[in-house]
Amino acid sequence: MLLRKLHFSKIVIHLIFIALSLACIVPLLLVVSISFTGEQSLMLNGYHFWPQEFSTAAYKYVFSGASSILNAYGVTIFVTVVGTLLHLLITSMLSYSLTRPEVTHRKALTFFVYLPVLFNGGLVPQYILLTRILHLKDTIWVLIIVYLVSTVNVLIMKNFFRTIPDSLIESARIDGSGEIRTFFKIALPLSKPSLATIGLFVAIAYWNDWMTASLYIESPKLRPLQYLLQSLMNNIGYLQANAQASQSMESALGMLPSEGARMATCVLAIGPIILLYPLLQKYFEKGLTIGAVKE
Amino acid sequence: MKKFLVLLLSVTMLSALLAGCGQKKDAGSTNDPAADPAKEEMTELNFYMMNSPVNDFDRVMKKANEIIGKEINAKLNLILVDSSTYAEKMNLMINSGDDWDLSFTANWGGINFFENAAKGAYADLTDLIPKYAPQTYARIPEGLWEGVKVDGKIYALVNYQQWGTAKREGFKFRSDLVEETGFDWKSLKGKPTIEVLEKMGPFLGDSLAKHKDMIGFETSSLESSSLYAGNPLLWNMEAVGDTSIPGWINLDQPDKVINQFETEEFAKYTEIMRDWFEKGYVRKDGATVKDTSPDRKAAKFVAEKTGSWPDSIDHPGNSDASNMSMTKSAGNAPAVTVSTTRTMIPAGAASTAAIAINSESKHIEKALQLVELLNTNDELYKLISLGEEGVDYKYDENGKFTMIEGKYNFNFNEWQIGQSYSPNFNRANYDKNKDGEIQKETQKIVLEADKTAEISPVTGFVFDPTPVKTQVANCASVTSEIIPALSSGSIDPAKALPEFLKRLKTAGVDDIIKEKQAQYDAWKANK
Numbered sequence A: 001m002l003l004r005k006l007h008f009s010k011i012v013i014h015l016i017f018i019a020l021s022l023a024c025i026v027p028l029l030l031v032v033s034i035s036f037t038g039e040q041s042l043m044l045n046g047y048h049f050w051p052q053e054f055s056t057a058a059y060k061y062v063f064s065g066a067s068s069i070l071n072a073y074g075v076t077i078f079v080t081v082v083g084t085l086l087h088l089l090i091t092s093m094l095s096y097s098l099t100r101p102e103v104t105h106r107k108a109l110t111f112f113v114y115l116p117v118l119f120n121g122g123l124v125p126q127y128i129l130l131t132r133i134l135h136l137k138d139t140i141w142v143l144i145i146v147y148l149v150s151t152v153n154v155l156i157m158k159n160f161f162r163t164i165p166d167s168l169i170e171s172a173r174i175d176g177s178g179e180i181r182t183f184f185k186i187a188l189p190l191s192k193p194s195l196a197t198i199g200l201f202v203a204i205a206y207w208n209d210w211m212t213a214s215l216y217i218e219s220p221k222l223r224p225l226q227y228l229l230q231s232l233m234n235n236i237g238y239l240q241a242n243a244q245a246s247q248s249m250e251s252a253l254g255m256l257p258s259e260g261a262r263m264a265t266c267v268l269a270i271g272p273i274i275l276l277y278p279l280l281q282k283y284f285e286k287g288l289t290i291g292a293v294k295e
Numbered sequence B: 001m002k003k004f005l006v007l008l009l010s011v012t013m014l015s016a017l018l019a020g021c022g023q024k025k026d027a028g029s030t031n032d033p034a035a036d037p038a039k040e041e042m043t044e045l046n047f048y049m050m051n052s053p054v055n056d057f058d059r060v061m062k063k064a065n066e067i068i069g070k071e072i073n074a075k076l077n078l079i080l081v082d083s084s085t086y087a088e089k090m091n092l093m094i095n096s097g098d099d100w101d102l103s104f105t106a107n108w109g110g111i112n113f114f115e116n117a118a119k120g121a122y123a124d125l126t127d128l129i130p131k132y133a134p135q136t137y138a139r140i141p142e143g144l145w146e147g148v149k150v151d152g153k154i155y156a157l158v159n160y161q162q163w164g165t166a167k168r169e170g171f172k173f174r175s176d177l178v179e180e181t182g183f184d185w186k187s188l189k190g191k192p193t194i195e196v197l198e199k200m201g202p203f204l205g206d207s208l209a210k211h212k213d214m215i216g217f218e219t220s221s222l223e224s225s226s227l228y229a230g231n232p233l234l235w236n237m238e239a240v241g242d243t244s245i246p247g248w249i250n251l252d253q254p255d256k257v258i259n260q261f262e263t264e265e266f267a268k269y270t271e272i273m274r275d276w277f278e279k280g281y282v283r284k285d286g287a288t289v290k291d292t293s294p295d296r297k298a299a300k301f302v303a304e305k306t307g308s309w310p311d312s313i314d315h316p317g318n319s320d321a322s323n324m325s326m327t328k329s330a331g332n333a334p335a336v337t338v339s340t341t342r343t344m345i346p347a348g349a350a351s352t353a354a355i356a357i358n359s360e361s362k363h364i365e366k367a368l369q370l371v372e373l374l375n376t377n378d379e380l381y382k383l384i385s386l387g388e389e390g391v392d393y394k395y396d397e398n399g400k401f402t403m404i405e406g407k408y409n410f411n412f413n414e415w416q417i418g419q420s421y422s423p424n425f426n427r428a429n430y431d432k433n434k435d436g437e438i439q440k441e442t443q444k445i446v447l448e449a450d451k452t453a454e455i456s457p458v459t460g461f462v463f464d465p466t467p468v469k470t471q472v473a474n475c476a477s478v479t480s481e482i483i484p485a486l487s488s489g490s491i492d493p494a495k496a497l498p499e500f501l502k503r504l505k506t507a508g509v510d511d512i513i514k515e516k517q518a519q520y521d522a523w524k525a526n527k
Helices: A002-035 A039-045 A057-063 A069-099 A106-118 A123-133 A141-145 A151-162 A166-174 A179-190 A192-208 A211-216 A225-241 A247-255 A259-288 B002-029 B057-072 B083-095 B113-118 B128-132 B134-138 B175-181 B193-210 B264-279 B293-297 B364-376 B378-386 B434-452 B466-487 B493-507 B509-526
Strands: B043-050 B074-081 B102-105 B170-174 B215-217 B237-239 B248-250 B253-258 B301-306 B335-339 B354-357 B393-395 B401-403
Touching: A002 A259, A039 A259, A057 A069, A057 A259, A069 A106, A069 A141, A069 A151, A069 A179, A069 A192, A069 A225, A069 A259, A106 A151, A123 A211, A123 B083, A141 A211, A151 A192, A166 A179, A179 A192, A192 A225, A192 A259, A211 A225, A211 B083, A225 A259, A225 B083, B043 B083, B043 B364, B057 B074, B057 B364, B057 B378, B074 B083, B074 B364, B083 B102, B102 B364, B113 B354, B128 B134, B128 B364, B134 B364, B170 B175, B170 B193, B175 B193, B175 B335, B193 B215, B193 B264, B193 B301, B253 B509, B264 B466, B264 B493, B293 B301, B354 B364, B364 B378, B466 B493, B466 B509, B493 B509
Parallel strands: B043 B074, B043 B102, B215 B301
Antiparallel strands: B102 B354, B170 B301, B170 B335, B237 B248, B248 B253, B393 B401
16 A cells, blocks of 8 residues: 555656656747748748748858857857856855865954845946946956856855865865965865856856846947847837837837747757756766755 | 966956056046037047847948038947846936936836936936027927926927827728628728727628638737727827826816726727637737737738828828738738827827937037937938948839848837938938838828827826825736736636726725826916
8 A cells, every 4th residue: 555655656756747847848849949940831830849841041040140149159158158267266265265264254254245145235336336436337347247256156165165174174284285275286176066066057147147238238249148139039028018109119020030030049049058067967966965964 | 376377367357457448438538528629529429229239230330420520520329228128227327327428218118208307317408409409409390399398398309200290090901801801991980999899890700710820809918008008099098197007088078087997998898808809809828928020920910900090091002001010021911901090199299209318418519419410411310220222221123122131220220319200201211112102192191190180188297106106006016917818808807807996996096096187187277
């Protein structure tokens, strides 16, 4: 009786997870399929999981220079790579110092890192700081610097560094290793799982960020990929919502890229980042439990 | 150690970069406005507007700046902001005192023209316009300047468009189906909307019976696209203040502010929509569909609401009236148009599209000169709005205007940077053939109507929502939830409508109506 019950619950659980995975995968497949369907066939037959009329016109359009997607790719890749590396470096150095007992005012410093979670200045002060004081408006660095430190990641890293035995650090010191060497040669290599986990989160955050660009980037050359995608999608909604304001808006709406081109941009935007997952998978499982168990 | 050096290096590089940027910004803004005009340094003007990314933008702007530099010794730096974030970004720039000279402004979409003007963000142009932008001022109907005034001062330059400001609403029907079913569409002229919808129902049914893959009538999940909530004129009403805030007037009794959802018309409208929904005349998922443009381009609609007039009865041959929307270039959906309402210049007409100048700008006069130049120099205006002839667009052998694919296109957003109107109609992409001539003829009728059309009784009134802020927010959350569902027929009005009205009452709709009435009365007494 007990066995059967267990069996039954297992089936249910499996079914739930199969349904969940399908809910994630099916729309994605549909997007890919739409991006390969001819525009005419899309209008007449609607969406199908297998293109009724195979066509790469949408990708040709996207790459033809009719949209600035290649340039946007470059910006996004630069921001993601540089941003992630800098973020990891700064976060790990910060959280490592916060775990070392030799550092004075550790408590105060930790609180300083934690404070913005409770209170933050809001958008206008941030805007004033970045544009009027730091003069970062319309530079590629604004896309990177805004996300260099995240409290949550510092706390996760901190918890991880705590698991490195003090005796290990001490013996390194006795053997004549300086603080910086100890950090790079001993502490960092030991924390690869956490670096990989945080690295993945951060890379995705950088890759997906469009809000910063929409506020601070003005030259078309510096627009990241997600921002382009976001404009494509949002412009449609916005123009429709305010269509009665101007007759010309109707023409403006007609000018927007076709369904297929939008989906092709979508596919291109998720493409590279999706490859990160399998690469980091082996660290990922270990990384997930970081900070979950406290001694 | 190595990595540490790398970090050090990147930090130094970074600070060098930052320093560089800082200097550049400063250099741009330290021009002495009092300098001798002959030796005057070239002024750089930042103009913010909404637009999607534009190809080859640098090439065209370079050409444009040659003209601007020659004429007024200035450089236009046109900054295109994504339309979905434009309002937020501009308000942020205004609140943080950021540097800008000109910007597109309007009374819709959260751009808050009146609010920003009232708090002093925009420069007072009353005395400067006649001096620096005389043509811009003189070309358009005098009354429109009333619409961009706050406390008697002009705060923006109206972008008067070639299609005029007077509005007359109506409906479009697929002409092939009209013929097939023998629908007497001409009899709808000037009829109240309820009657039009009642007569339209059987036509939709007949058409759909023969063409099963089509959709009878367009519905949308956007509150502002609701045939009722977004189109007061169709119901012989006019919004007092923002259209989406409850409180309209009936044009036959223009003194009394009413709750537009408590009217007989609204009840009847929701019943008709429910009936259509059940009969399958509208999309079943209408309450959640945001983007209806694929359906439009695919020529799926049998009938739709339209603002385009003169209609097919008054002025046959007008290509805007003889194609369903978004099908003009494909030509796959021939249409007939009938107008059903009165012709009126709505209250918000002037502030629908305008240009404001930053009150903190160091170059207010220059900025005005730039607007004047954009409005009077047809070559410059066409360059920015269409690109270069032969490179970005061409006229084909029939004289039809065609854009060259993949080249510069301004996404038809030229209405934000100036007046597309000019007395001789040479600022737009009219075809160089008979169609183009007909279009110009039509435009003349439209512009003639601007002089004779009745002016909304609410023109010039600005509603200040601050005393009832909470109620407005509460009502907005109720209407944005229920209106799309009622307008697309997906819920039964017999139950949902009383419920909706009750929720509006709880949200404080009566306070809003009372406040609107009070402000409206006070404004009228002062007039």
